[in-house]
Amino acid sequence: MNKILLIAKREFLSRVQKKTFLLTTIGLPLIIFVFYGMIIYFSVKTTDNYKIAVADNANIFNGKLFNKGSEIVFEFVHTPLTELQKDLATNKYDAYLFVPATYVIEGKDSLQFRSSKAMGIMTRDKIQSRINKALEEKRLMGLNISKSQLDSLQEEKETINFTSANGKTENETKVGVSYAVGMISGFMIYIILFIYGTMVMRGVMEEKVNRIAEVIISSVKPFQLMMGKITGIGTVGLVQFIIWMVLVFGIQFGIAMLFPDLAGQMQGQPIQPAGMQAAEAMKNSGALTGLMEGLNTINFPLIIGCFIFYFIGGYLLYSSLFAAVGSAVNEDPQDAQSLLLPITMPIIFGMVIMMKAVNDPNSSLAIFGSLFPLTSPIVMMARVAHGVPEGVTYIQLALSMVFLILGFLGTTWVAAKIYRIGILMYRKKATWKEMLKWTFRNN
Amino acid sequence: MEKILELQHLKKYYATQKAVDDISFSIEKGSIFGLLGPNGAGKTTLLRMITGIFYPDSGVINLDGKVFDPLNDILKIGYMPEERGLYKKMKIGEQALYLAQLKGLSKSDAMEKIKFWFKRLEMESWWNKKVEDLSKGMSQKLQFVITVLHEPKLIILDEPFSGLDPVNANLIKDEIHGLAQRGCTVIFSTHRMEQVEEICDHIVLINLGQKILDGTVDNVKQQFKENKFRIQLAEIPQNIVSNSFELVAQKEKQLTVKINQGSRSNDVLEFFLQQNINIESFNEILPSLNEIFIHLVEGTNSTTRAFQTINA
Numbered sequence: 002m003n004k005i006l007l008i009a010k011r012e013f014l015s016r017v018q019k020k021t022f023l024l025t026t027i028g029l030p031l032i033i034f035v036f037y038g039m040i041i042y043f044s045v046k047t048t049d050n051y052k053i054a055v056a057d058n059a060n061i062f063n064g065k066l067f068n069k070g071s072e073i074v075f076e077f078v079h080t081p082l083t084e085l086q087k088d089l090a091t092n093k094y095d096a097y098l099f100v101p102a103t104y105v106i107e108g109k110d111s112l113q114f115r116s117s118k119a120m121g122i123m124t125r126d127k128i129q130s131r132i133n134k135a136l137e138e139k140r141l142m143g144l145n146i147s148k149s150q151l152d153s154l155q156e157e158k159e160t161i162n163f164t165s166a167n168g169k170t171e172n173e174t175k176v177g178v179s180y181a182v183g184m185i186s187g188f189m190i191y192i193i194l195f196i197y198g199t200m201v202m203r204g205v206m207e208e209k210v211n212r213i214a215e216v217i218i219s220s221v222k223p224f225q226l227m228m229g230k231i232t233g234i235g236t237v238g239l240v241q242f243i244i245w246m247v248l249v250f251g252i253q254f255g256i257a258m259l260f261p262d263l264a265g266q267m268q269g270q271p272i273q274p275a276g277m278q279a280a281e282a283m284k285n286s287g288a289l290t291g292l293m294e295g296l297n298t299i300n301f302p303l304i305i306g307c308f309i310f311y312f313i314g315g316y317l318l319y320s321s322l323f324a325a326v327g328s329a330v331n332e333d334p335q336d337a338q339s340l341l342l343p344i345t346m347p348i349i350f351g352m353v354i355m356m357k358a359v360n361d362p363n364s365s366l367a368i369f370g371s372l373f374p375l376t377s378p379i380v381m382m383a384r385v386a387h388g389v390p391e392g393v394t395y396i397q398l399a400l401s402m403v404f405l406i407l408g409f410l411g412t413t414w415v416a417a418k419i420y421r422i423g424i425l426m427y428r429k430k431a432t433w434k435e436m437l438k439w440t441f442r443n444n
Numbered sequence: 445m446e447k448i449l450e451l452q453h454l455k456k457y458y459a460t461q462k463a464v465d466d467i468s469f470s471i472e473k474g475s476i477f478g479l480l481g482p483n484g485a486g487k488t489t490l491l492r493m494i495t496g497i498f499y500p501d502s503g504v505i506n507l508d509g510k511v512f513d514p515l516n517d518i519l520k521i522g523y524m525p526e527e528r529g530l531y532k533k534m535k536i537g538e539q540a541l542y543l544a545q546l547k548g549l550s551k552s553d554a555m556e557k558i559k560f561w562f563k564r565l566e567m568e569s570w571w572n573k574k575v576e577d578l579s580k581g582m583s584q585k586l587q588f589v590i591t592v593l594h595e596p597k598l599i600i601l602d603e604p605f606s607g608l609d610p611v612n613a614n615l616i617k618d619e620i621h622g623l624a625q626r627g628c629t630v631i632f633s634t635h636r637m638e639q640v641e642e643i644c645d646h647i648v649l650i651n652l653g654q655k656i657l658d659g660t661v662d663n664v665k666q667q668f669k670e671n672k673f674r675i676q677l678a679e680i681p682q683n684i685v686s687n688s689f690e691l692v693a694q695k696e697k698q699l700t701v702k703i704n705q706g707s708r709s710n711d712v713l714e715f716f717l718q719q720n721i722n723i724e725s726f727n728e729i730l731p732s733l734n735e736i737f738i739h740l741v742e743g744t745n746s747t748t749r750a751f752q753t754i755n756a
Contacts, residue, residue, distance in 0.1 A: 007545055015534065212529030216590070219495045219523040220546040222515075425497070427527055438459070 004221045008229025009236065012204065016237045026241050027248070034252045051124065054078045054085055054097040059104040062135055073127060089117050096120075098132070106139055176387075180359050182299055183386030186308050187355040187379045194315055194348055194378070197238045198323040202337065204230050205327030205424070214424045223421040228413075231320045238316065239309075300388060307385045310402065315378025318409040319344065321416035328423030329431040336430045343433065351376030358383040362392040374408025377401045415440050447506070448473045448598055448629040449494065454503035456489050463489040464500070465653035471631065471646070473597075476624050478644035478661075479633040480733075482741050486653040487633050488526060491600055494631075495523045508597060519548050522596035526603050526633075528587050530575045537571035540590055547594045554593070561589045565615065580607040588616055592623060599623060600631045605639060617643065637734040647733070651741050665730040668739070671703040672729040673712060678722035686715050700729065 016022055051073045055062065062077075075098075080088070085097040096116035104112070112132070120128075205227075208214045217226055322344050330336040354370035361367060362384040370380035371393065381401050384393040393401075422439045423431055431439075450470040456463045463486045471477045481487045492498040494505060496514025505512040507520060530539055537558070544554035562568045565585060575583055584607050592599055601620075605613045620630055620643065632644060640647060641661060649657035657664060673689075677697050684691050684699070688707035693700040701712060709728070716723055731739075 004546060004548075007542070011542055015531075211532060212525075212527045213531060215497070215525040216523075216528055216530075216543065216587075217546060218497055219521070219525070220518055220543065220548075425492070 004225050005229040005232060008221070008226060009233035012230050012233025013236050016200075016234070017240070022237075022241075026244050030245055030248050031252075034248075038252075051096070052076060052094050053128070054080070054088060054094040055100070056080060056082070056085060056097065057100045058102040059100050059106075061100060061104060061106050061139055073124070073131075075131075086115075089115065092117065106136065106143065178299060179387045179392070182304060183359040183362075183383035183392075184355075186304065186382040186386060187352070187359070190308070190311055190315055190378050190382055191348060191352050191355075193238060193242075193312055194319050195345075197234055197316055198319045198344075200234050200237075201231055201320040202323040202327035202341075204234065205324050205420070206330060206334070206337070209328060209330075209424055209427075210332055212427075218424065223424060224417045226424075227321065227324050227417060227420050231317065231324060235313065235316055235320065239313070242312070299386070303389065304382075304385060307398075308382060311378040311381055311405070314402070314405040314409055318374060318378070318405065318412050319348070321409075321413040321420075325416035325419040325423065325436065328420040329426075329436055331427065331430055333430070340430075340433065347375040348379070351379035355379045355383045359386070362387045368397065372397065372401050372404055374404045377405055446473045446509075447471065448508055449631075450504075450506040451494075452504040452506075454490070454493060454505065455501045456486075456493060456498060457501055462653045464493070466503075467650065467653070467655050468503075469648050469655060469658055471629055473629055474624055474627050475645045476620065476630045476632060476643055478640040478647035479631055479650070480635065480637070480640060480647055480657075480737065481650040482635065485650045487650065488602070490650070491523070491525075491602060491631070491633060494598075495521055495600060519594055520597045522591040522594065522599045524587055524591040524599075524601045524604060530583060530586065532576040533574060535571070536567075536573050536575060536578070536586060539575065540586070540593070543590050544593050549594055557593050557595075558589075561593060565589060565619075581609055581612050584608050585612060585616070588619070592619070592628075596628070598629050598631065600633070602633045603636075604632070605634075605636065635737075637732065637737055641733050649737065649740060651744060656740055657736075661733070664733070664736065668731045668736045669728070670731065673701050673703065673709060673726060674729055675699045675701065675712070675716070675726050676724040677716065678724060681716070681719050681721055686711075688712060688715065 053073065053075050055075050055077050056079065057077055076094070078085075082099055085094075085099060088094050089097060095118070096114065099113040099115075101113075114128075208217070208226075214226075221229075323341075326337060326340045326344065329340055351370060354366055354376055357364065358367035358370060358380050367380060367384060370376045371384050381393070381398070385398070386392065389395060389398060418440045419431075419436045423436070447470045452468050454464055454467045457465075465486075467486075467490065479487055479490070489498065493500050494512075496512065496517070499514075507517055534542070540558045540562075541551070541554055544558065545551060549557070559568075562570070567585065567589070570578070570582070570586070575586075578586065584604075588601075588604065591601070599620075604616060604620075608616065620632075624630055632640070634640060644661060646660050647657070647664060648655055659667065672692065675698070677699065680694075680697055680699075687704065688711035689701040689703045691699060692702050703709060703712060709726075713723065713726060
């Protein structure tokens with residue numbers, strides 16, 4: 002045991018102390034975040050003093066559109082359409098809204114809005130929501146509903162609740178969010194299995210090619226060497242994952258500081274006036290707030306807990322197989338390709354089942370995939386994202402975990418036997434047939 | 445003499461060959477033992493069984509009077525395999541420390557011993573270098589230090605001099621002798637016969653997985669001598685015809701003769717003395733281990749063995 006720790010420590014330190022570790026662990030997500038941050042920034046950012054001419058020929062706004070404290074300024078004009086187009090060309094206005102004199106507010110007519118340049122999604126959302134709000138009020142006024150009545154009406158939203166058999170509320174966005182969370186976490190496990198599995202395989206190959214394997218094996222059991230390597234690299238993965246999590250939350254916090262607009266929307270509550278406005282706007286457009294509401298219904302402690310369990314379980318299950326393959330090949334890395342196929346197949350298969358399981362977490366294929374230990378780490382994440390017990394029953398979750406542990410013990414046992422012989426076989430690449438034979442050999 | 449290692453009827457069969465087929469021998473404490481054999485004779489398999497890497501199919505290994513326990517006897521054995529290497533990117537000092545700790549030494553103990561050996565072999569300045577910066581000879585030296593660091597009772601060296609220049613080879617040779625004097629036993633596996641003759645007390649030759657020769661270097665040579673003698677004469681007589689010997693070769697005034705069965709070396713001397721010829725030197729020609737090795741191994745199908753199937 003002590004020796005496994007010693008080996009794991011070396012494996013861990015030799016990787017963590019490399020410059021590439023810092024680069025991939027901190028640099029990569031940073032680059033991705035900066036990239037996404039820029040995209041978000043530019044789509045959120047509205048041009049300063051976006052000036053919109055409103056030619057309200059039907060007088061539906063009563064010369065009144067919500068203008069205060071905003072970068073978007075509506076200006077009422079009485080110019081004909083051709084004039085407006087010229088103004089647009091000379092940049093007098095950034096956009097115009099043309100309401101034809103024949104416009105009937107209760108009708109299905111549409112208003113014409115034209116801008117000189119492409120607008121960000123957020124800008125468009127804001128403009129649309131303000132106009133809609135004004136129109137809505139106007140329509141309701143026409144039905145003799147006062148502003149206060151209207152407000153109390155709006156408080157009582159969602160009179161219909163979609164409820165599943167066990168009594169929990171479901172709504173469209175929640176299912177969508179579950180879908181996304183399931184997809185992302187399943188995909189992450191898939192990536193993790195490949196990245197760290199390959200890392201273990203390369204480590205084993207390195208030891209074999211360097212010819213240090215036999216030197217070490219005269220001091221420790223091959224099983225200890227294999228487990229030490231797997232533990233060490235697994236710890237690297239876990240540390241990397243934790244750093245990423247910290248970075249994600251840290252950067253999210255940082256974005257909140259830099260773009261209060263976005264933060265207001267993300268947290269669903271206003272931080273400061275500008276944020277309040279934006280949040281207000283979003284509440285009406287609905288997309289982001291709904292997303293936030295959906296996210297709030299996701300049981301994150303459960304998902305993260307399951308994620309870590311299936312991450313470790315899946316990694317342990319597959320890494321020993323990767324180690325066995327690493328031990329069976331020699332100098333030529335091409336040899337590894339053909340031997341890897343039987344290992345990568347179930348991982349890819351798991352990915353395919355996962356795609357189905359996020360849509361239909363209780364289909365028999367999803368149930369099978371989430372119980373079968375070779376695919377369960379990927380598939381189960383998709384089901385867990387839909388919640389327990391809606392997506393997966395407690396019994397199935399428990400069974401799947403037990404099977405995964407048994408599966409990992411099984412593959413480790415098999416892999417250890419192959420590894421023990423393979424690591425000392427020089428010159429020749431082993432075939433799967435030979436490796437199978439080693440499994441059944443007694444000593 | 446006390447035995448450090450005893451092998452009794454050791455067997456290890458693979459699917460395609462009998463790698464080690466009923467081998468028994470024993471090694472005395474403090475001796476330098478040569479394990480010889482052609483390529484593929486089963487030396488490496490035998491050594492791997494002695495070091496606990498492989499388990500024998502049958503047979504008994506006794507180490508230091510007790511049945512060998514691969515798990516707990518690690519500290520008693522130092523093994524330098526033929527296929528050896530180090531982590532290329534790891535610093536030399538850290539590497540030595542790591543491997544010593546894997547043997548089971550505590551960190552402080554390991555550190556002390558590494559410092560002792562590094563100083564002794566003038567390697568102190570290497571500590572922060574990486575293995576990839578070392579020459580092949582230097583890394584061999586490092587391998588040797590790592591093997592003997594924990595002061596094992598039994599040191600197994602498989603081709604220890606490959607890649608070493610004569611100066612470093614001598615350095616290692618001296619260390620091997622020194623270790624033997626301090627009570628360590630050294631098993632020395634090679635097919636470089638001149639080194640064996642120079643270093644070893646006792647040898648075993650294996651071929652095709654079986655032991656074909658066992659004894660001290662002197663004994664083996666006596667066993668395979670052909671009663672040949674070399675005589676340096678002041679002048680060559682006209683006729684060299686005698687019942688007691690045959691002339692095998694002649695090179696100027698030096699003769700090589702083979703004594704016939706039943707005769708003694710004195711009969712040869714008498715023959716020349718009777719002719720009143722001055723004898724400048726007279727000595728027996730003993731076969732070199734190289735000749736014995738070739739004599740024993742040649743003609744067997746040892747080289748094609750790897751491709752044979754044996755129905756065991």
